């Protein structure tokens with residue numbers, strides 16, 4: 010009988026880490042073989058089920074990422090850029106699929122992920138939900154159909170703990186809009202307006218961020234023309250949508266060639 014892929018979760022105590030741990034424990038397609046937290050974290054050494062406030066599951070949280078990942082077929086990583094870059098090297102050495110949900114990665118981080126993807130499968134997306142990935146495709150289509158008489162604005166809202174802006178999802182949507190228009194996002198993006206900004210530049214793609222309370226994640230793409238507006242919206246109400254996508258990516262990645270992939274590849278969109 011074939012054994013199920015063994016999965017390691019990085020940042021197991023985090024908002025997404027708990028959701029992912031729960032999702033893999035519930036799955037009949039994968040085995041949870043490791044839960045990693047940083048050295049000194051109060052969960053290290055504890056049974057992960059008990060640490061989450063439930064029954065024991067017989068797996069202790071570890072701070073030894075090297076040993077955990079060496080045994081893994083996939084690593085699911087929703088943490089922070091520095092952790093993700095270090096994890097990519099370990100996943101590449103183990104030839105394990107690295108599923109990356111972490112946002113706020115810089116150009117240098119992305120270069121290091123590209124290097125890791127020469128040896129292993131890396132699936133990365135700023136949003137792993139089916140709904141947002143469908144919205145990405147719709148955004149590209151609508152942007153391609155309209156000219157610059159329609160101003161494009163991306164508005165995102167998240168919980169008060171989020172540390173990066175614009176969100177990874179907002180950047181995915183902005184990128185799709187730019188591709189639809191046939192322009193480079195870096196040439197037209199307009200972030201963080203404040204003060205006497207002057208009139209809106211024709212063809213700009215604007216970004217605005219709201220932070221508050223426990224908002225899971227909300228994204229609007231607005232196409233504002235003279236006398237009419239088109240609104241494309243996604244509202245996430247449960248982080249389980251991201252965890253489901255990440256587990257799907259970890260399973261899809263088994264047997265793929267080394268390289269960089271995203272959720273459009275996984276979902277076949």
Ligand SMILES: NC(=O)C1=CN([C@@H]2O[C@H](COP(=O)(O)OP(=O)(O)OC[C@H]3O[C@@H](n4cnc5c(N)ncnc54)[C@H](OP(=O)(O)O)[C@@H]3O)[C@@H](O)[C@H]2O)C=CC1
Pocket residue numbers: 019020021022023024025026045046047048050087088089092109110111112113134135136137138177251
């Ligand atoms: N792509 C997608 O679909 C989604 C992406 N995200 C992204 O995922 C990331 C995490 O979000 P969220 O869960 O809300 O954040 P949290 O801060 O709740 O979780 C991050 C976790 O990583 C832990 N961590 C820090 N350093 C290490 C280390 N060296 N080894 C192992 N674990 C470590 C943190 O521990 P400690 O708290 O002690 O520092 C924390 O438990 C963000 O970038 C967010 O934008 C979120 C949702 C969906």
Ligand SMILES: O=C(O)C1=N[C@H](C(=O)O)C[C@H](O)C1
Pocket residue numbers: 112135136167171175176177178179225226227
């Ligand atoms: O930090 C979050 O919470 C989320 N981050 C991702 C992003 O930056 O877009 C995805 C989701 O919106 C939740």
